[in-house]
Amino acid sequence: MGFLFAALAVLLATSSPVLGDGLNTRAQRNGLKYFGTEVSTAVLNDAAANAIAKRNEDFGSYTAEYEMKFAYTEPSRNSFSYSLGDRIVNQALSNGMVMRCHNLVWYQSLPTWITSGNFDNATLISIMVNHITNVVTHYKGKCYAWDVVNEAIYADGTYRGQTSASASIWYKTIGPAYIPIAFAAAAAADPAAKMYYNDYSIETPSTKANAVVNLVKMVQSYGVRIDGVGLQAHFSAGAPSQAHLVAALKAYTDLGVEVAYTELDISTPSSVPDFAQQATDYATVVGACQQVSRCVGVTVWGFTDKYTWIVGSLPDLWNTTLGKKPAYYSTLAQLGPDPAVDDCNCAEF
Template identity: 40%
Template sequence: MSRTLARRRAAGFAAALAVLGAGIAVAVVAPQRPAQAASTLAQYAEAKGRYFGSATDNPELTDAPYVAILTGGEFDQLTPGNSMKWDTTEPTQGQFSYTKGDAVVTLAQQHNMSIRGHNLVWHNQLPGWVSSLPTGQVQAAMENHITNEATHYKGKVFAWDVVNEPFNDDGTYRTDVFYNAMGVGYIADALRTAHAADPGAKLYINDYNIEGSGAKADAMYSLVSSLKSQGVPIDGVGIQGHLATQYGFPGNMQQNLQRFADLGLDVAITELDVRMPLPETAAQDATQATYYTNVVKACLAVSRCVGITIWDYTDKYSWVPSTFPGQGAPLPWDANLAKKPLYDTIVAALGGPTTPPSSTPPSSTRPSSTPPSSTPTTSTSPTRTPPTSAPPASGRCHVTYQVASQWNTGFTANVTVANTGSTAINGWTLRWTFANGQKVTQSWNGTFSQSGAQVTVTNVSYNGTIPAGGSTSLGFNGSWSGTNAVPTSFTVNGTTCA
């Protein structure tokens, strides 16, 4: 059972309070046990004709809670992070080992998940003997490696990243051992060799920093256009998607994906994560959520974008902290294997419920992607004031305050402001007072401030207008100690609610 579900079950009670006054009715609802399990990322993606996958690696497979989530239905596709690369599969020339790759393939087969092969030719993670080869021996060694590995996994992988990262950021070709020996022709040769070994697999070229328009994306477009015109077997372009909140979102991503698709190629988001400088902040979380949303929507808008793979699903095993010191928190599960609010953002982008984030402790308490020495313990529900209610009355606004999940020192609350009047609300301010010293620690979809026990929330730019019959949702993570009683007094736009 996931930590999120455990918390929700531990907080499995309900209380409702309707507060009436000056034309505003406020309903307060405490957590309820879910009637049924939520749909998964894979299910939402499949409904759109895509897959939703995760990378993984052999060391992680000894972590039973991690594997339970990995294979529990959230994902329908796996990419081995390292176990199919050259240094693992052919560490000594002519001596092949597939034990690690086979372990990932077997896991996928046991859980009806597809496998993306990663990768056959790359300038990095090469055993020393490859880089030391005389120029005249490189082509034969490359072809032998591709043939052996692609034949071994024939029928077990649906796609191969045949050539990985062939370009520098300025769009020039990377001068690795293969390019130095064979020129740009090594790419076509690698694709033809892979096709001969496994004609049924989709063949991709995969690279980073080609998500949006720019020199590198243009170079990739020119390459695959040339390959297509030559009749070289190529089926798709892999768009890695290693993004960062401190940099702008790639421009024209949807249009860029579409131009590759217009060549008759599939495109796939192959290694998605969005890192940030640490410590994590609410502002960076919001940017990260926007970036994930933008990527998902760009893929859904292009019919030949076949799926999305995140580069492992949890901060616990992310590559980011060791590669980019001082950065982390790039994934939708935290280092304790708990879902972040980001998870709900991805669900919404895939066309699922647009409920606010509701599943994890505040990100401000997660200082890095390094697993903490201990994890939060699930607590029983705190003592609460017995639910009371007042008769409903007509009014212009209806507000629902819901404690969605709760753990030993924290909780998540969702708030919905509905306009039940006949005209639009243009700009709103919501206030309440906590009775037990609770503190707002992170928020979304509203500008929160707190002075002592009083909380004030004002609209942000995109949700200030609530049309008649419409609503807007916001939420926050908070801290509590001892008792977490629901608020009993609210004002909306200065009107006090009894």
């Protein structure tokens, strides 16, 4: 009998690693589909960083940084290249993760054959539909969701391309109809994948957020499937109140679509970082998602400051030497209790 209790004690002592505590574990145990991260080729090539990226305890979803964008998947007309994206997708799936595939139609990251092609309306529609059909078909069955159209709205609520600054060749050539056309093509190519509109500065009630509500309604009015709105959530320390975040999320879910934070980071200057405020803000944003039943997940736009895209900032959950920051622990706590402690119920022993 003593041997039996000794064996049980060893089993309990070693149960935590088996259960795998982490951001994604807690997110999934408490109602979210995933807690995810953006992953780049640079991370895959860094053994220490990639070891963190592979931890499905922390991450249940990947988003490719640039590897699945137009310029990389169709660098010349009707000639497709998938090696960069495949590498990220294969690692995600082999580690039991889902893919948020990103993105199909954006005004940036376009090859010169598009931007300098001087295509007419009909030709550019054909090019766009062909691109979407080929890329989505290649990844069919491997993407939980696609960011179909990315950043189509200005801060003032007008379509990008209605003025000359940061113009969208898609809008300038095709008009707003390019958006439902893109969604229809993507949905036809992979009926099982969720189809998202993705944008920044739409995380709180605003003119731009209202325009995105109208964009969703416009796509729906054509009888075209749109399943979600991705809120990029690029913040600086001192992020918006949770009440404002929740109000915006609900404005979208009231349309019958799901929502997700798709590119979360919270900047704090590397010269005088405020990691305490950053930690508070990460918990606030994650908590907003938890309050909205159709908020399915949170993706951070990179997990380590070593590979941040924001110059002069330290916006991520791991530092430049791959150590966990206060924001990691505040996010972990917000997502729920330690499953090992929760499952153990050690007071009974």
